[in-house]
Amino acid sequence: MIAVVDYATGNLRSVANALHRAGAEFTLTADPALLRAADRVILPGVGEASSAMAKLRERELDGVIPTLTCPVLGICIGMQLMCLTSEEGDARCMGIFPTHVRRLRGGASEEGPLKVPHVGWDTIEGLRTPLFDGLHEGSFVYYVHSFAAETCPATIATTRYGESFSAALGRRNFYGVQFHPEKSGATGAAIIRNFLNLHP
Amino acid sequence: MLAKRIIPCLDIRDGQTVKGIHFEELRRVGDPVELGAKYAAEGADELVYLDISATQEGRRTFTDLVTRIAARIDIPFTVGGGIASVDDAGRLLDAGADKVTVNSAAVRDPSLIDAIAAKYGSQFVVAAIDARTVDGRWVVTTHGGRRPTERELFTWAREAVDRGAGEILFTSMDHDGTKNGYPCETFARLAELPVPIIASGGAGTVDHIAEVLTAGRADAALAASIFHYNETPIPTLKQALRERGIPVRL
Numbered sequence: 001m002i003a004v005v006d007y008a009t010g011n012l013r014s015v016a017n018a019l020h021r022a023g024a025e026f027t028l029t030a031d032p033a034l035l036r037a038a039d040r041v042i043l044p045g046v047g048e049a050s051s052a053m054a055k056l057r058e059r060e061l062d063g064v065i066p067t068l069t070c071p072v073l074g075i076c077i078g079m080q081l082m083c084l085t086s087e088e089g090d091a092r093c094m095g096i097f098p099t100h101v102r103r104l105r106g107g108a109s110e111e112g113p114l115k116v117p118h119v120g121w122d123t124i125e126g127l128r129t130p131l132f133d134g135l136h137e138g139s140f141v142y143y144v145h146s147f148a149a150e151t152c153p154a155t156i157a158t159t160r161y162g163e164s165f166s167a168a169l170g171r172r173n174f175y176g177v178q179f180h181p182e183k184s185g186a187t188g189a190a191i192i193r194n195f196l197n198l199h200p
Numbered sequence: 201m202l203a204k205r206i207i208p209c210l211d212i213r214d215g216q217t218v219k220g221i222h223f224e225e226l227r228r229v230g231d232p233v234e235l236g237a238k239y240a241a242e243g244a245d246e247l248v249y250l251d252i253s254a255t256q257e258g259r260r261t262f263t264d265l266v267t268r269i270a271a272r273i274d275i276p277f278t279v280g281g282g283i284a285s286v287d288d289a290g291r292l293l294d295a296g297a298d299k300v301t302v303n304s305a306a307v308r309d310p311s312l313i314d315a316i317a318a319k320y321g322s323q324f325v326v327a328a329i330d331a332r333t334v335d336g337r338w339v340v341t342t343h344g345g346r347r348p349t350e351r352e353l354f355t356w357a358r359e360a361v362d363r364g365a366g367e368i369l370f371t372s373m374d375h376d377g378t379k380n381g382y383p384c385e386t387f388a389r390l391a392e393l394p395v396p397i398i399a400s401g402g403a404g405t406v407d408h409i410a411e412v413l414t415a416g417r418a419d420a421a422l423a424a425s426i427f428h429y430n431e432t433p434i435p436t437l438k439q440a441l442r443e444r445g446i447p448v449r450l
Binding site: 013014017018020021046048106115116117118119120121122123140142160161180183184185186188189 | 201202203205240245270271274275276294296298321322323366367394395396419420449
């Protein structure tokens with residue numbers, strides 16, 4: 001069973017639609033027992049990090065998620081909540097990935113002024129782990145974000161926007177992506193398929 | 201490297217795709233979901249669906265359509281047309297839209313931008329601005345370009361960003377439907393704003409689009425008829441842009 005964590009951070013529909021397109025059955029839930037019984041868990045999220053973290057805490061999921069043993073995928077804010085801290089709302093997060101989430105600096109670059117949020121299709125490099133099986137360096141994925149995780153030993157893909165940040169993180173059974181695979185066309189669909197096919 | 205985005209725009213009336221020439225003389229060009237899926241498969245970076253239905257019935261049809269689009273399309277899509285309240289925006293978010301555009305209603309009541317951004321985030325709100333030049337000054341218009349307002353383009357665009365708009369979609373009503381190209385100097389000035397600028401209205405050739413993405417410094421180009429009538433298919437356009445050194449997703 002695939003569990004999509006429903007912790008009232010807004011729109012789960014795009015993730016649900018992507019799973020439908022992948023032909024996967026799933027349950028939307030915040031029930032710790034169901035999460036522990038699941039063989040895949042997806043932690044989506046939109047909105048603001050500290051309030052999203054508070055919603056996880058209210059449901060006591062901040063203690064449950066780090067102890068899961070099946071493959072877990074955090075998307076966007078979901079991934080950020082799996083880091084140590086986030087500058088957004090000064091949030092202390094779950095600490096699964098040994099890195100911090102910082103505001104993108106924007107400002108100037110050799111390509112011209114960088115705008116924040118970072119919106120649109122950008123490339124991922126330094127791809128590691130089976131999450132990216134079959135994908136080539138420089139594949140394009142879709143981003144919408146103002147905060148990003150610093151690179152660290154758990155970084156399994158990077159994107160450069162002024163400076164490099166963690167496009168994806170991986171540690172043991174835990175994965176996270178800053179971009180939106182559910183909105184990233186064929187590349188995103190391949191990443192979701194790879195996640196669903198991971199061996200625990 | 202962040203790619204410049206190519207965005208086909210589909211005008212929808214009563215659930216069908218139409219394209220206006222100067223927003224008039226509407227012609228049907230196909231089923232919205234099928235057309236969107238075709239564009240996505242061809243390499244469109246995003247889609248915009250604008251509801252130009254005049255009736256409540258038409259609007260309900262549009263919400264159902266958004267649900268069908270979200271189920272089928274695996275790239276971001278923006279919806280707009282007649283959004284006048286936070287509830288309108290929320291209804292479209294629930295149906296699966298990634299962003300909404302606000303236009304006339306925000307000109308009437310700018311706090312609509314603050315309210316939608318506060319509830320759903322700036323990334324969800326695109327300020328669509330239509331303007332035409334009157335005595336050398338860019339005057340914001342509403343109602344498909346028919347009504348001039350007191351507002352001036354650059355001042356209004358700045359205010360929209362300050363209120364929380366995450367992107368600006370600017371259409372020159374002087375150029376829309378003419379296929380004579382975009383007003384690049386105007387776009388370059390808008391590009392000083394700290395949010396992405398989407399250029400709309402006037403694309404006739406690859407060169408026009410290349411110009412607005414380089415000299416005009418736009419982050420994205422939106423067009424309709426060159427795609428709907430297959431004059432410049434998206435793969436041809438993107439290949440040509442890449443050959444000109446413009447970063448695009450191929």
